[in-house]
Structure formats: C-alpha cells, structure tokens
Amino acid sequence: MTLVSDAASHAAPTNDAISRASTLTAQGVSAWFGSHKVLERVSLDMLANQVTALIGPSGCGKSTFLRILNRMHELVPSARLAGNIALDGQDIYRSAAPVTEIRRRIGMVFQKPNPFPAMSVAENVVSGLKLCGMKVERSHKDELVETCLQKAGLWNEVKNRLDANGGALSGGQQQRLCIARSLAVRPDVLLMDEPCSALDPTSTHRIEETIAELRDDVTIVIVTHNMQQAQRVSHYCAFFLAAENEPGRIVEAGTTDKIFSEPDDPRTLDYVRGRFG
Amino acid sequence: MSIDGGGLLLQAPAHYKFDDDVPMVVVTQRTAADELYRAGARAAGAITLGLMGLIGFFLLYRSREAFSSAGWRFFTEQRWSPPNAFGIAALLVGTIVIAVVALVVAFPIAAGTALYITEYAPLRVRRPLTSLVDLLAAIPSLIYGIWGAAVLSGRVANVSRFFADHFSWVRLPALQLSFWHWYRPFQTVSNAGFTASSMLAGIVVALMVLPICTAIMREVFSQAPQGERESALALGGTRWGVIRDVVLPFGKGGMIGGAMLGLGRALGETIAVAIIISPKFDIHSLLQPLQTGGNSIAAHIALRWPEQSAGGVPTSSLMAAGLVLFVMTLAVNMVASLVVARSRSGSATEI
Numbered sequence: 001m002t003l004v005s006d007a008a009s010h011a012a013p014t015n016d017a018i019s020r021a022s023t024l025t026a027q028g029v030s031a032w033f034g035s036h037k038v039l040e041r042v043s044l045d046m047l048a049n050q051v052t053a054l055i056g057p058s059g060c061g062k063s064t065f066l067r068i069l070n071r072m073h074e075l076v077p078s079a080r081l082a083g084n085i086a087l088d089g090q091d092i093y094r095s096a097a098p099v100t101e102i103r104r105r106i107g108m109v110f111q112k113p114n115p116f117p118a119m120s121v122a123e124n125v126v127s128g129l130k131l132c133g134m135k136v137e138r139s140h141k142d143e144l145v146e147t148c149l150q151k152a153g154l155w156n157e158v159k160n161r162l163d164a165n166g167g168a169l170s171g172g173q174q175q176r177l178c179i180a181r182s183l184a185v186r187p188d189v190l191l192m193d194e195p196c197s198a199l200d201p202t203s204t205h206r207i208e209e210t211i212a213e214l215r216d217d218v219t220i221v222i223v224t225h226n227m228q229q230a231q232r233v234s235h236y237c238a239f240f241l242a243a244e245n246e247p248g249r250i251v252e253a254g255t256t257d258k259i260f261s262e263p264d265d266p267r268t269l270d271y272v273r274g275r276f277g
Numbered sequence: 278m279s280i281d282g283g284g285l286l287l288q289a290p291a292h293y294k295f296d297d298d299v300p301m302v303v304v305t306q307r308t309a310a311d312e313l314y315r316a317g318a319r320a321a322g323a324i325t326l327g328l329m330g331l332i333g334f335f336l337l338y339r340s341r342e343a344f345s346s347a348g349w350r351f352f353t354e355q356r357w358s359p360p361n362a363f364g365i366a367a368l369l370v371g372t373i374v375i376a377v378v379a380l381v382v383a384f385p386i387a388a389g390t391a392l393y394i395t396e397y398a399p400l401r402v403r404r405p406l407t408s409l410v411d412l413l414a415a416i417p418s419l420i421y422g423i424w425g426a427a428v429l430s431g432r433v434a435n436v437s438r439f440f441a442d443h444f445s446w447v448r449l450p451a452l453q454l455s456f457w458h459w460y461r462p463f464q465t466v467s468n469a470g471f472t473a474s475s476m477l478a479g480i481v482v483a484l485m486v487l488p489i490c491t492a493i494m495r496e497v498f499s500q501a502p503q504g505e506r507e508s509a510l511a512l513g514g515t516r517w518g519v520i521r522d523v524v525l526p527f528g529k530g531g532m533i534g535g536a537m538l539g540l541g542r543a544l545g546e547t548i549a550v551a552i553i554i555s556p557k558f559d560i561h562s563l564l565q566p567l568q569t570g571g572n573s574i575a576a577h578i579a580l581r582w583p584e585q586s587a588g589g590v591p592t593s594s595l596m597a598a599g600l601v602l603f604v605m606t607l608a609v610n611m612v613a614s615l616v617v618a619r620s621r622s623g624s625a626t627e628i
Contacts, residue, residue, distance in 0.1 A: 072511060077400055104513025114504035118526040131522060132513030178508065185512055 021048040021219040022088040022188035024069060024106070029083030030247070031064050031073060038064050040247040041083070044238050046189070051211060051220040053230040053256065056240030056271070061248030062223045065240070066191050069221065070106035071099055087189070104132045107187035107218075111194040113174035115166035115181070122162040124177055125149060128185040144184055151217070152180035153210040172203020179210060183217070190214065192222040196229065208233050227272055231260055239268045333603060340597035346590050351597060355558050357577070360590035365601050367558040371475065371572030372602075375550060376543040378479025378566055379486055383543075384536050386483070387490035394491075395498040396520055407495065414488035422549035425481035426473075430553075433480060434471035437567040441465045465568050473555040475563070475571035481553060482546045486539035493538060493617065497531025498524050534617030541610040544575075545602060551576035574602040 024046040031039035039061040046052045046069075054062040067073040068081055071092060085092050092102045115124045125145045129136050136144060145162065149155040154176040158169070166177055175195055182190060192211075196204040211220060211233045224230050230237055237259040242248035252259065252268045263269050307315070344351060347363060354364020394406055444463040451460035501524045509519045525532075550573050557563060557570035578595050 070511060072507060075507070075510065100513045100515055103511055108508075108511035110504060110508060110511075112504055114502065114508050116505060116509075116522060116526070127509075127522060128512035128514075131509055131515075131518040181508075182512065 021217065022105070023048045024189050024219060024221070025084075025086045025089075026065070026069070027084040027086075029065065029068060029081065029085065031061065031068060031079070031081045033076065033080075034078040037247040038242075039068075039081075040249050042240075042248075042250050044250060044253055046219055046221050047236065048219050049215055050236055051215060051222060051234045052236045052238065053234035054221065054223045054238050054240060055225075055227070055230050056248070056251075057242075058225070059248075060240040060242040062240045063193055064248075066108075066193055066221060066223050069189075069191055070103050070108055072103075072108065100132060104128070104134075104185050105187055106189040106191060107182035107185065108191045109175070109178050109182055109193065109195050111197055113171055113178050113198065115169070115174050115177050117165065117167040119166055120163045121149075121158050121166050121169070121177060124166040125180050125184050128181055132185055134185060148180040148183045149177075151183055151210070151214060152176045153206055153213070154180055170203070172199045172206060175199060175203065175207060176210060179207070179214075183214075187218055189219045189221065192220065194223050194225060197225065204229070227260075227274065231256060239263075239265075239271060241267060241271070333600075336596055336600040336603055340593055340600050342590055342593035343597040347594070347597075355560055357558055357581075357594075359594040363594050365574070365598055367560050367563060368572055368574045368577050368598060369601065370560045371557075371563045372544055372574050372605075374475045374563060374566050375479045375482060375546075375571060375573050376540055378476055379482035379543040379546075380536055380540055382480055382483035383486050383490050383539055384532075387487055387494055387535065387539070388532060390487075390491045391494035391498055392520060392524070394495050396516060396524065410488055410491050412488075413484065418485060418546065418549045419552070421481050421485055422552035425477060425549060426553050429481065430472055430477055433474075433477045437471040437474060437476050441471070441567050460564065462565070463567060465565055469565070469567075470569040471567060473553060473569050473571070475554065475566035478550045478553045478571055478573070479566065481549050482543045485546060485549065486542050489542060490535045490539040493535030494528065494532055497528040497535070497617075501527040530616050530619060534613045534615075537609055537613030537616065541606045541613060544573075544609065545606050546573070547575035547579050551579045556580065574598050578602075 026042060026044045026046075029039060029042045030037065042061075042065055044052070044065075054065065056062055064073060069085060073079050073081060081093075087102070087105065091097070092106075116127055119127060122142075122145045125148050126136070126141055128134075129144075146155060146159075149158060154173060157173060158164070158177075166174065169177060175198075179190075179195075196207055199207070208229065211222070214220060222230075222233065224233075234256045236254065237256045238253035239251045239259060240248050241251045252263055252265045254263070259268060260272050263272070343359070343363075346360060347354065350362075351364050353366050354362055355367035357363045357368070390410060394403055394410075398406055440463045445461060445465070447463050448459040448461045451458050505523045505527070506519050509523050514522065550571075554571035554573070554576060555569060556572050556577065558572065562568065562570060563572060578598055581595060
C-alpha cells in the first residue's frame with residue numbers, strides 16, 4: 001500500500017498560500033456492517049489544501065471510508081470499525097472526542113443535494129451555524145452568506161433571490177448551495193461523496209470549478225465514478241478495489257498524474273482505462 | 278387499423294387520421310379476475326360510506342321532533358329538561374373544555390414520547406416501547422374511568438387546588454356575547470370543590486388519546502428524510518439540532534394532524550367521562566375546569582339514555598345531541614386527515 005505522501009515528489013501542485021486547511025491521515029482502517037467486512041486496513045494521507053480523489057468500482061468501500069472520515073459511519077446501527085483517523089495528528093475516534101466539533105471541522109457534501117426545504121437560500125447557508133452552536137452577529141451574517149455563496153460559485157445566480165426557498169433551485173444550484181452551507185461553518189476538510197452524479201454536465205463543470213477554487217481554503221476528499229472528473233479535479237488519487245466476497249482495499253495511491261499515466265499495478269491501469277468496473 | 282385480440286389498442290382506430298394531432302383514446306380490457314376484485318373492493322368501500330351516510334340520516338331523521346320542538350333555541354339553551362327546555366349549548370362547552378384539557382396534557386407527552394422513540398431510544402427498546410404505547414389503546418375505557426375516579430381523583434384535586442391557588446391570575450382574551458372579556462381558566466368560586474372536574478376527566482381522556490397521537494407523530498417523525506438528517510449532523514449538529522432543524526419542521530403538519538385526530542377521539546369519549554364527572558349545565562361554571570362538575574355530549578347521552586327510552590321529544594333530543602357530536606367529530610377528523618395527508622406529500626420534498 002502506497003502512502004500518498006511518499007509519492008509527493010511527483011509534480012504535485014504546490015500551495016503557496018498560508019494553509020488553514022488540515023491534513024487527514026487514515027491508518028489501518030477496517031470497517032464492518034454487522035459481521036460483513038467491507039473495508040480492510042486502508043491507509044491514506046489526505047494532504048492539506050490538496051484534492052484527493054477516491055476512485056474504484058461500486059461496492060469497494062469508498063463511500064464507507066469517506067463516512068468514517070467524519071464519523072458518519074457510526075450512525076448506521078450495525079456499523080463497526082477499526083484503525084486510526086487523525087486530523088492534524090489528533091485521533092478523531094479517541095474517547096471523549098467532541099464528535100459534533102469533529103463533524104464541523106470535517107464537512108460533507110452528499111451525493112443527493114439536500115438543502116433544508118423549509119429554509120430560504122440565505123437561511124440554508126447559515127443553518128450550520130445554529131446547528132453547531134457558532135454565534136455570528138446579524139451584520140456579519142449577510143457578509144457570510146455572500147462569501148460562502150461566492151466561494152461555492154452560486155452568488156451571481158441567487159443574489160436576487162436569497163429569500164427564495166432552497167428547494168426551488170435547480171439540482172446543480174442546490175448542490176452548490178449545500179457546498180456553501182458546508183463552508184459557512186469554516187471546515188478544514190470537505191468530504192464529497194459523488195457530488196456530481198445526480199447533475200447534468202453544465203452543473204458538473206460548475207462544481208468542478210468550485211472545487212478548484214476551494215482548494216485554497218480546505219482539504220478536499222472526493223469520491224467519484226467519473227475518471228475524467230478525477231483527472232480534472234484531483235491532485236492525488238487512491239484506487240479502491242474489492243475482489244469478490246472480499247473487503248475493499250486500496251490497490252494503489254499516488255499523484256493523479258501517476259495513477260492515470262503509469263500506475264504500478266496493472267489493475268489500476270485497467271480501471272482508469274475503463275477496462276473494468 | 279385494427280384492435281388486436283387482447284383488446285389493447287395498438288393502433289389508432291380507422292376514423293383517426295394521422296394528420297389529426299389529437300390525443301387518441303386508449304382502451305384497456307380488464308381480465309375477469311381484475312373485474313371481480315374491482316367490484317369487491319368498490320362494494321366494500323361503498324358499504325362503509327353508505328353506513329356513514331345511513332347513520333347520519335338516521336340521527337337527522339330521529340332528531341327532527343326535538344328540532345321542531347326547540348327550534349334554534351336548541352343551540353343556545355343551556356338547561357336540559359325535555360320536553361320543555363333543552364339545548365346543546367352547555368354540553369357543547371363542556372365537551373370542548375374536556376377535549377382541550379385532554380389535548381393540552383396529551384400533546385407534549387405524545388410529542389416527547391414520539392421524539393424519544395424515533396430519535397433517542399436505542400434500537401432494542403424502540404420496538405417494545407412502541408408496542409407498549411400502542412397497548413395503552415387496548416385498555417378498555419371503562420378501566421380508565423374507574424381508575425380515574427378511584428385513584429387519580431384525589432391527586433388531581435390537589436393539583437387543581439395548587440393551580441387555583443397560584444394561577445388564578447392567568448387570563449385569556451375571550452369573546453363573550455359579542456364583546457371581549459377576560460377568561461380566567463383557573464379561577465374558582467370559594468365554596469367549590471375540586472373533585473369530579475373537567476380537569477380530571479380531561480387528564481383521563483388525555484391518557485386515552487395518547488396512543489393515537491403518539492403513533493401518528495412517531496410515524497411522521499420517522500419519515501423525516503435521512504439525507505437532511507445526515508447533512509444536519511455533518512454540519513456539526515447535535516441530536517437536538519437535527520430535531521429542531523429537520524425533524525420538527527418536517528413533522529409539523531403531522532403533529533397538528535395527530536393532535537386533531539386525538540381531539541376527534543377526545544370529543545367522543547363516553548364512559549370514562551360519564552363515570553368521572555358530576556354533570557352540570559351552566560356554561561359559566563363549565564368554563565372553570567378545576568371545579569367540581571363537568572359535562573360532555575357523549576357522557577350525557579349515556580347517562581340519560583336509560584330514563585328516556587319512553588320515546589317522544591326526550592328521546593329525540595338525545596338523538597339531536599348525538600347528531601351534533603357526529604357532525605363535530607366527523608369535521609375534526611376530516612380536517613385532521615387532510616392536514617396529515619398534506620404534510621406528508623407537502624414536506625417530503627423528493628428532489
């Protein structure tokens with residue numbers, strides 16, 4: 001198993017800006033649903049201010065791994081896990097770890113856009129503040145709404161209808177609204193679980209642009225089934241694979257350039273060339 | 278142009294010209310089994326509706342004697358001494374007072390129970406707890422009645438006394454005979470007792486409507502979209518945050534609907550109320566729920582039925598009271614199911 005940091009000598013994009021984002025490190029992560037093991041000893045570094053893409057066929061544990069990264073996995077009643085996840089060196093599964101604070105710092109955007117339907121666009125953006133108990137003055141709220149919508153690339157489309165219902169936006173806009181909502185609580189890491197799979201190509205393109213712009217602020221981990229997307233948006237790639245009746249493992253991880261041009265493992269090459277999965 | 282053997286119209290009939298861009302008629306022939314099932318289901322539905330109509334008609338028919346005797350005074354008269362002076366006014370007020378007390382008590386308990394079951398309870402106690410609450414509905418109302426009268430009575434009297442002592446200043450604006458008054462629900466006259474009151478009856482009825490209220494709220498809460506719950510959690514929300522921002526906004530309509538279905542039941546509750554209250558027919562006094570005495574249409578009919586079997590206006594007057602109750606509960610239940618139905622389709626936004 002290759003740790004991404006080992007491969008960092010490859011032409012990885014550098015980040016000169018002062019980093020606010022954090023590095024997320026997974027070591028020996030296994031996961032079960034009941035007695036069914038879905039993930040085995042996965043280790044991966046997700047570097048600060050970089051976009052890491054998790055690729056692989058369906059059912060190989062990518063989404064489970066992603067949900068383990070912000071402690072959403074444990075919400076499934078029969079879910080169990082082993083291993084160590086550290087956010088800037090601190091174990092997020094340590095006993096007495098503040099789980100709500102961890103989830104605030106490691107935000108998540110889901111496959112299906114799910115703005116709160118009872119709230120307006122602006123209320124949706126700041127909804128996280130109330131949820132995680134962040135106090136923001138009223139005067140700063142408008143500013144925050146604008147900043148977050150700007151960052152999510154939605155501001156120009158909704159600035160005249162901030163009071164409109166969040167559910168009235170198009171699917172692509174709703175997904176960007178969800179990104180803006182995640183950004184409002186100032187996360188260090190943003191996890192994205194196939195954020196474009198329910199969207200049309202134009203919206204997908206818009207969200208990919210957003211991802212590129214967000215890199216300055218947050219570390220991004222994205223699950224995607226779209227090889228072109230992984231190639232376009234990510235700096236590092238981890239290829240997950242589960243053999244039949246076996247839990248998912250990372251076959252190979254490295255810079256996106258390497259994974260897509262000269263991977264070490266032939267299975268990786270087959271997958272990124274579209275030969276299976 | 279032909280119709281195929283199965284009866285499914287595959288092509289436009291001969292008289293259709295293809296340059297006519299009009300919707301064509303599609304005819305599907307049903308199988309015999311389908312026809313039979315359809316007829317059966319339709320008949321069952323018709324019987325239910327027909328029964329409902331028949332009951333309404335029967336009540337209307339049998340109460341005409343009372344209505345022609347009392348006229349519109351039936352709706353304003355407080356006393357009940359047929360055939361001379363009788364009316365529904367006091368009974369109606371008494372019924373509503375008991376139902377409101379029941380709802381005020383049952384609503385928060387039902388909402389709390391439903392939230393606990395859907396949001397907090399560990400999986401292994403969720404199911405037993407649910408059946409336990411549902412089991413409350415299986416206890417005969419007579420048992421609630423005798424328990425309320427024998428066990429709860431003295432304790433509730435103490436609570437009532439406490440309210441009367443400390444909250445008599447509470448006042449609500451109320452419209453009374455075309456001008457505004459203050460209504461002091463906890464005020465009492467000095468010599469009043471606190472037993473056999475609308476308060477006690479209301480509390481007992483609250484226990485009886487608790488299962489249905491809880492069941493509906495539980496159902497609605499559990500339908501709150503998983504996606505929204507997870508996004509609230511992923512934003513750093515606590516369980517309470519999820520309830521406040523996702524579950525309650527989603528379940529609002531269901532909570533109101535559930536409470537109203539409970540109300541429909543509370544209005545018609547008979548035997549427990551009949552056992553508990555000592556009947557009185559004075560609106561002013563009925564509006565003081567802490568004081569001894571109360572009344573409700575259903576309990577009144579039950580209590581008066583044996584002595585009025587002679588027929589004539591006295592019997593007819595009870596039919597008229599029954600008709601009022603019938604119409605009232607029907608209306609409340611219809612509005613309630615409307616609210617519940619609208620909330621499910623309305624707030625379950627499928628994107």
